[in-house]
Amino acid sequence: MRARDIETLVSVGRPTIAPDGGFAVFAASRPDITANRAVGQLWRVDLPDGTPRRLTRGTADAAPIVSPDGSRIAFVRGDAKGKGQVFVVDAHGGEPVQATDAPLGIGEFSWSPDGARLAFTARVPEPGRYGIIEGLDSSAEAPRRITGVRWHENGAGYIGDRPSHVFVIDVPDITGEPAYEPAPALQPEGVEPPKKVVVAADAVRLTEGAASHFGAVFSADGAEVITVVDEIEPEHRDLSTPVLAVRVDGGGSRELVSRGARLSVHEVIVADDGTVAVLGDDVGESGVDFVAPPTALWVIEESGPRRVTDPALHDLGEGHLTPLGDDFLVQVRARGRNRLVRVTREGDISEILGGDVDITGHAAAGERIVAALATPESFGELVLVGRGPLTDFGRASRATGIVTPAEVEFSGRDGYPVHGWVAKPAGEGPFPVILQIHGGPYAQYGIHLFDETQVLVDAGYAVVYCNPRGAAGYGLEHGRSIRGAMGTVDFSDVIDFLDAAVASDPALDGARVGVMGGSYGGYLTAWVIAHDHRFAGAIVERGFLDPVSFQGTSDIGSFFGDEYVGVDPDAMKRQSPMAYVGEVRTPTLVIHSELDYRCPLEQATRYYSALKRHGVDAEMLVFPGENHELSRGGQPRHRVQRFEAILDWWARKLPIGDTA
Template sequence: MYGITCTYRLFQHIAGLGDFFVSSNKRPISSNDLTNINVMNDPQISRDGEKYAFVRKEIGQDLEYYSHIFIHHYTDDIPIQWTFNKVRDHSPRWSQDGTELAFVSDRSGIDQIWVMSTAGGEPRQRTHLKNGASHPSWSPNGRYILFSTSLRTDESINATEADNAKENEKPKEPVVVNKLRYKSDDKGFRKARRTHLALLDLKTDEVEIITDGNFDHHAADWSPDSRQIVFSANRDEDEDVSNTLDLFIIDIETQDIIKLTDSSGVYSLATWSHDGKKIACIGHELDYKGATLNQVWVIDALSKERTCMTLQWDVQIGDAAIGDIRSGHPNPGPVWSSDQNHLFFMASDHGITGIYQMDRNGEISAVHEETNHVYGFSYHAPLDIFVAGISDPSNPGDFYKINRNEKGKVRLTDINVDFLKDVHLSIPEPVTTKADDGWEIHGWLMRPAMYEEGQRYPLILELHGGPHAMYANTFFHEFQVLAAQGYAVLFTNPRGSHGYGQTFVNACREDYGGKDYSDLMSAVDHVIDTYDFIDENRLGVTGGSYGGFMTNWMIGHSNRFKAAVTQRSISNWTSFYGVSDIGFFFTDWELGAHMFDDPEKLWHHSPLKYVKNINTPLLIMHGENDYRCPIEQGEQLFTALKHLEKPVTFLRFPEANHDLSRTGPPALRIERLNHMIKWFKEYL
């Protein structure tokens, strides 16, 4: 009891909500509260350092997503909204002189670059491209805006939105496929388009594409003299089957391209030093395939000499935390201090994502490391300050100002204060258990929101996807909804998860359903033995993606669970190989086998093989447009269980991809939660 009391006090202090957890007037949180949560991200400090821009995303009464740009002076109590109406505005970026703000908006019907004066007035549309524009970046001299767009080899950069409308009016044509990577879960069918970098000349309004070839180009940064751009791409001849990502420098006048790396790994999020001599980036050399920890690298822009700066630090660089409120928020990559003696970056460790600094000798220390989740930051080098987006289990996220030379942080926003004052939340209690072989497994237990001493409650085990990801000290709406319905919620990071070092994250590869499964069962046994309010005869389990695979696996290997909900799951690795947008390499990376080399191993790790053992009532939820774990995976499992006359229901979500629970259509996200609640209530 001491642990949970201290945790409650900690988050009362962090959130500054006073009697937040003890008011009897609060109501339980519900599925529909998705519409009451404001999501803030992408803080961008102005050039003078006196204010910052950010994006607020919300769900309107019509159950559609909208996002707008806000500006907040540190001296003001509340931010000022700068863009309005039923649009999606995002990616604000300040001009070098601070007089203008560029951003991306779909107000013309498709994402384009817009610019507005910081003195006021209406925004002006600056690109009118057929396939839209995104990721604006001002050149340091203020002459250009660099951005991304997509083109087929036969399309002109000067094609406009009107041309796109005409094309959409044409009869549907067959899609010609001659590449392995012809679809992706986030973009759908590629239609032979590739992502290219382009320049908008602000003096002439001319747009020029600066990359070429049948390749995708990403994550660009300007050199300080505005003459060069560093970007990421796989421009190798075998790029269709290769999973490497290289760094390149392009000269904007000659468009000559220099390759910085040697196709030995995955490098991205590159940033120039202030003197233009060095480039920092995040990446790894695929030593453990997709389970390899990211590192911080520094590359000499002239000699191409590459140095791994964090090799001795057994921590994942970047934000590995999983949640259901925010997704896809920008990662600034490694950021240079004014004197170039330090680099700043995010890293994830034991359920915490924080901001860290590293000096030239590779010495690492924390800038901000608390029991919470830093999901993004902006750094102002001359003033040595950060504006960081931070979430914790009691708060979906707010912005804080951090001075590197001072202790603590200053809260800048309280965007969800009205919502948080109205609802009763359950705050997770950290738990640590021993696996069968002695490994420590870390996780959290949430008590039912209206917990009463002496009562016994059912337990739901939540399983994260990835598997190389991390449950963390962040806000999770789904968990709060289940706690509000009277369930205890257990969520853990079994081996395979990020946050616990390279050996740990690699440990589930070629062993799916082995030690990772026993880790999870050990955690269940631990909380049952430790907390007498848990009813061991009413256990439920749910998870998505890899968590869906594990849900299927668990109920095929144990009858302890009385209800299960599997989401966007994998049931058959042999078919997954050929239908998933990543299947052709993922099965080899994670299971150590190709379908045509060792189909027996793929079948051994397939939950479908054990379907006759499944007696747990199962709800299968799957998005129709899921290309990561295609819906045929759910179909096979449903058909087999129904044919065997087992208790099963199949719920198909139209127009939903693999990210249904995070970024899917709001109405479907709410329905998903309601069906989950209904299923657990019926069987638990």
């Protein structure tokens, strides 16, 4: 796979299914270098064995949901200003009709049980901000008064002056006559000329105040909308999130989950019998106990939330919920895979779909289940459980010459098993080796097709990557083992895995090695090169490099570093790559994005400056207009340029033909 082959990486979004199970709809998207954006449309496939067909022809249509009667599909499409709005289209296709007109676009949405209304969330800008006054540039807006412990968010910017609220709106008649642009005409003095009607109904706002609301799900009787509350804290970060049921008739709200329950809720669903269930983490009495979060399925009862699954046995931290009769579908993350399981309300679990798959979404009607997934040979497909694949989007990627990594496990210096993969080019080698380190740290490398690895292998490198202690997918103890001890067993795990991989395969040249990683992977890469000088080069990307300044600059700085490295100055220094930058000898490329608020740009610039001050061969590459998600969701041209810069760096520091 070459850098430009990212255009073959078709991802399949969370599917939706007709109530009678007769068809499924999903969004497929891919990077397009010419358009310099992700492009995609909705697809429909009749079940059980229909041929998928493109249902819409927008630029980036996404997030479809079939109406309760199966006749219509609501989805998100950019409006004339590029803001995401809800549109509604006939389930068989046709011209979509715009349903919402939120100034900053919508967040989440759902159908009412009778299909007559839509509930949605949307950010409400403070008067005078974010283009509300035409011609008023953002640089001329009034200053922002900030009194809370957080104020911005990666990929969004400032958040305090545009809280997200809940709305309901009538669904437009998709068979009605469209609105037309009024022709210019002389109007009587004092009479405003008519304007084109963009949407047929006015949205009714259900929530008020400075707090934001996420998720908008109708209760079974349609009388309430259930939403999660996120309020900016005045003094100390608290990850717990109340859940409210807000009456549609304006009659107030009631609390389903209190802040005292200490749950950080990710998703809310309503079962057919009206039962409310949530996916959430127990954040403890501190409200910020998030390291290796114990994500579980909870059912909301009169006495409060009741935990259904055991997070020590089943990690539900990378998925969502689907009601299935009296049961629920969830995804379980383990050893580089995400499998689909069915959970009863008593907590009994049975596997629905497993093997070498990474489930990314699912939907069900009756006993018919569809799932979106990735595999070692495909970035995204839709399958009908029990029947097999419904799509073959991966054929384009397979044509680029992808390799299937070998899955291996080695014992570290203390006997701890370290699990991961080795990918290498065809032939006998020996090949120069690049150690890749993932972000998170509570995340995992997996079995799915990964462009980062494939591009390096195509260029002639063997790639070694693993899930060290601190990663997800191996239990809570594994994930929490680096709390207050970053740069200890995680460091030894990646080094021991590299050594064992090289020792086990003569095609890997242990005398020619490089190391690279992003986010937490950037942290550990910077740590590695300060403590091990064997590497010909390193790439430190969007790294968490100085816990001290991270506290006051990152959008998660109010709790992330506190929980991982602590607040004691000596402990922070002991785990800080910046504190050890004077030990680095390895040539280092620092990559970062201007709008990265997760690991802010200052982390990179200060680290790069320190490398230069200590005489290290260092370069820095800064991408304009991008945030922390550059490598996964950035502009396609920037993603290609990033790959080109990475390959150029390795060609200079770790050339393929050098067998010294």
